[in-house]
Amino acid sequence: MRVREDFPILQRRVRGKPLVYLDNAATTQKPQSVIDRIVRYYREENANIHRGVHALSVEATDAYDAARERVQRFINAAEAREIVFVRGATEAINLVAATYGRAHLQRGDEVLISEMEHHSNIVPWQMVCEERGAGLRIVPITDTGELRLDEYERLLGERTRIVAITHVSNALGTVNPVTEIVQMAHQRGAVVLVDGAQAVAHMPVDVRAMGCDFYVFSGHKIFGPTGIGVLYGRAALLENMPPYQGGGDMIRSVTFEHTSYGDIPQKFEAGTPNIAGVVGLDEAIKYVTAIGLSSVAAYERELLAYSTDALSDIPGLRLTGTAARKAAILSFAIDDIHPHDIGTILDQDGVAIRAGHHCCQPLMARLGVPATARASLAFYNTREEVDALVASLRTAKAVFI
Amino acid sequence: MSADLQDLYQEVILDHNRRPRNFRVLQDGRMAEGFNPLCGDHFTVYLKVDGGVIADVSFQGSGCAISKASASLMTESIKGKSVSDVARLFERFQQMITAPPDAPIEERREGVPGDRVTLGKLEALAGVRQFPIRVKCASLAWHTLRAALDSPGEMVSTE
Numbered sequence: 001m002r003v004r005e006d007f008p009i010l011q012r013r014v015r016g017k018p019l020v021y022l023d024n025a026a027t028t029q030k031p032q033s034v035i036d037r038i039v040r041y042y043r044e045e046n047a048n049i050h051r052g053v054h055a056l057s058v059e060a061t062d063a064y065d066a067a068r069e070r071v072q073r074f075i076n077a078a079e080a081r082e083i084v085f086v087r088g089a090t091e092a093i094n095l096v097a098a099t100y101g102r103a104h105l106q107r108g109d110e111v112l113i114s115e116m117e118h119h120s121n122i123v124p125w126q127m128v129c130e131e132r133g134a135g136l137r138i139v140p141i142t143d144t145g146e147l148r149l150d151e152y153e154r155l156l157g158e159r160t161r162i163v164a165i166t167h168v169s170n171a172l173g174t175v176n177p178v179t180e181i182v183q184m185a186h187q188r189g190a191v192v193l194v195d196g197a198q199a200v201a202h203m204p205v206d207v208r209a210m211g212c213d214f215y216v217f218s219g220h221k222i223f224g225p226t227g228i229g230v231l232y233g234r235a236a237l238l239e240n241m242p243p244y245q246g247g248g249d250m251i252r253s254v255t256f257e258h259t260s261y262g263d264i265p266q267k268f269e270a271g272t273p274n275i276a277g278v279v280g281l282d283e284a285i286k287y288v289t290a291i292g293l294s295s296v297a298a299y300e301r302e303l304l305a306y307s308t309d310a311l312s313d314i315p316g317l318r319l320t321g322t323a324a325r326k327a328a329i330l331s332f333a334i335d336d337i338h339p340h341d342i343g344t345i346l347d348q349d350g351v352a353i354r355a356g357h358h359c360c361q362p363l364m365a366r367l368g369v370p371a372t373a374r375a376s377l378a379f380y381n382t383r384e385e386v387d388a389l390v391a392s393l394r395t396a397k398a399v400f401i
Numbered sequence: 402m403s404a405d406l407q408d409l410y411q412e413v414i415l416d417h418n419r420r421p422r423n424f425r426v427l428q429d430g431r432m433a434e435g436f437n438p439l440c441g442d443h444f445t446v447y448l449k450v451d452g453g454v455i456a457d458v459s460f461q462g463s464g465c466a467i468s469k470a471s472a473s474l475m476t477e478s479i480k481g482k483s484v485s486d487v488a489r490l491f492e493r494f495q496q497m498i499t500a501p502p503d504a505p506i507e508e509r510r511e512g513v514p515g516d517r518v519t520l521g522k523l524e525a526l527a528g529v530r531q532f533p534i535r536v537k538c539a540s541l542a543w544h545t546l547r548a549a550l551d552s553p554g555e556m557v558s559t560e
Binding site: 339348356357361395 | 532
């Protein structure tokens with residue numbers, strides 16, 4: 001793909017070597033068009049939204065609303081008002097836990113999550129369960145990192161109110177069968193939140209085909225800026241949820257005695273929002289849509305196959321997470337070399353990977369490893385970069401022989 | 402391999418990583434746990450103090466080569482030393498691993514005139530100063546040791 005030139009950071013060198021950026025599950029790089037868009041907003045368009053009658057405010061408001069519509073089309077939501085702008089996937093999950101969760105969970109109710117969740121899809125549920133006297137149930141995974149659907153079915157009970165599950169595991173790459181998961185939950189009357197942080201930049205997402213009630217993702221993991229993210233919620237649910245934060249922009253009228261809240265999505269967007277983040281995200285989605293998520297998925301599938309073969313050729317290397325349906329994430333360990341040491345040695349060659357528990361401590365405990373090294377790919381990565389990773393891993397092995 | 406890497410992963414470090422010394426549980430002593438939540442390094446330091454002197458010390462746990470070798474070297478270098486000398490040694494060690502990369506080695510080696518405390522084998526960890534992100538790895542066992550001395554049974558976190 002001739003996309004590398006679109007990303008200025010990919011031209012830079014690290015420690016005298018060309019940067020090989022393989023930490024896309026942590027954050028993705030930004031194309032020039034996104035960077036330009038944010039600069040243009042601040043240079044030419046900056047104003048607050050939904051307030052001023054002046055030209056700049058109207059322009060900013062139009063850009064903000066247009067972004068919401070683009071997100072709606074991007075994930076095929078039914079209406080633009082089902083899109084709430086938040087800081088990121090973490091805030092989106094906290095919002096749902098603190099509003100929908102707090103309003104619907106009674107003592108003895110249950111929230112179901114999986115063993116492969118990121119801390120951001122564990123801790124908010126723990127907090128609300130503790131507060132409401134509800135129970136948190138964990139769906140186990142297989143040794144290859146796939147969700148145990150039989151166990152999921154068994155755990156789905158009369159008291160299950162909410163299922164919160166990741167679309168793609170950030171630590172293992174596993175792609176969960178979310179459509180099936182949603183169907184099973186709905187048969188039992190539970191709502192489903194799907195964490196799409198690791199999915200939206202790598203495959204087409206259609207929330208209506210999936211049938212989920214909530215879908216969340218972060219802008220910075222889809223080539224957009226940090227500090228902006230999306231909560232999708234079915235309108236009927238959002239309308240009946242209490243607000244998350246109080247303040248300006250989320251109200252209809254305020255007196256000292258009483259406040260009536262605005263309609264969705266404004267009800268959940270208190271205060272001046274991250275307007276620059278929203279227009280940046282808009283541009284990022286425009287960029288990735290022009291390339292096409294189906295093309296991205298096909299390219300990454302091929303690159304994953306190449307990488308899996310290349311890494312498997314290294315003696316003593318074990319892949320963690322070998323699900324049949326996987327995104328281009330390779331978690332691995334090498335005999336007698338701690339992932340942290342692998343990370344340091346690779347960094348000397350300009351190869352950026354993640355080493356650690358990937359904010360999945362319960363998953364690491366389940367797999368019986370303190371940490372893994374993780375290479376996570378994006379559509380701008382190449383076979384040559386995978387070769388550089390492999391060469392650097394061989395250096396690591398040589399150091400530790 | 403770069404010179405910085407060779408400096409970091411010296412033979413002494415690799416050897417102590419492969420065959421950590423005093424890597425065992427010590428019954429009936431003090432102990433403290435050390436944990437680096439960022440990378441999952443997790444060690445327990447066991448300690449026996451007799452008349453203000455480190456009578457015995459050992460450790461258990463898992464972590465990267467730097468943290469494990471540092472723990473192993475620490476146990477070797479403090480056994481038989483007074484608690485106050487160990488405190489001085491930790492100070493010197495900390496200075497060494499956090500010194501600016503271009504600081505002359507003599508400055509780190511000499512210390513105060515008349516100082517009984519010398520770094521000795523611990524100098525193998527001087528290469529860490531080129532890798533600021535790894536300083537926490539090298540100092541984890543030492544922080545845990547200090548917890549075992551000050552308030553045994555504590556959980557220490559480097560964050």
